[in-house]
Amino acid sequence: MNRQALDAYEKALSLEHPSTLSSMANLASTYMNQGRWREAEELEVQVMETSSRVLGAEHPDTLTSMANLASTYWNQGRWKEAEELQAKELETCKRVLGAKHPDTLASMNNLASTFCNQGRWKQAEELEVQVMETRKRVLGAEHPDTLISMANLAFTFKGQGRDDEAIMLMEDCVQLREQMLGLYHPFTVSSQATLNDWRMETWNFDH
Incomplete structure (x- = not known):
């Protein structure tokens, strides 16, 4: 369906029309969900370059297309390429939207995740804090997004071998998720399972 929609937009409009670019991005997303990374990448590069040329490098649609392409790189383990785009997106978001904007914080979180996957814990920690x-x-x-940030930072502490700090932060996260989301919410259950594993590791090490 996405392929048909894209063909229709290309015939009726132009390759630079926002509806065509949106349809192209949707098709790329479908390819991503199917693990067809190269096909997704080809479309995402085209969307990003066209958006940048037609709408401008600082337009929200251009930044979204940049994030999408970075995500495709990320899912292939192409950390350096993902990092380059994410860093560029983050700086633009800071300049255009401000340091407190949700999109800026999401961009910062994505870059931190890329640092984590490269074992660059200190750089990840700085962003996550x-x-x-x-x-x-x-x-x-107590906001859910704040609790996600808390859990991410706990994992980064764990990655550095700072087990006590990781456990303490995850304990806080679990407690707040129980209060705000409920005992059986998937996020609460996942955090509690992680906390139990970490406690068991520490207990086994001590004994």
Whole structure:
């Protein structure tokens, strides 16, 4: 269906029309969900370059297309290419939207994830602390997005072997998720399972 829609838009409009670009992005998303990375990448590059030329490098649609292409690189383990795009997107978001904007924080979180996957824990931690503290200040300490940031930072502590800090932060996350989301919410259950595993690892090490 996405392929048919794209063909129709290309015939009726032009390759540079927003509806055509949107349809192209949707088809790329479908390819991504099927693991057809090369086909997704080809479309996403075209969308990003066209959006940048027609709408401008700082337009929200251009930034979204940049994030989509970075995600495709990320899912293939192409960390350096993902990092380059994510860093560029983050700087643009900061400049255009401001450091507290949700899109800026999401961009910062994505770059932190890329650092984590390269074992660059300190750089990841620096970004994750910024995201968590900003979300606490702007959204509140109990907001679901703040709790996601808290869990991410706990995993980064764990990746550095800072087990006590990781466990303490995950305990706080579990407690708040139980209060805000409920005992049986998937996020609560997942966090509790992680916490149990970490506690068991620590217990086994001590004994």
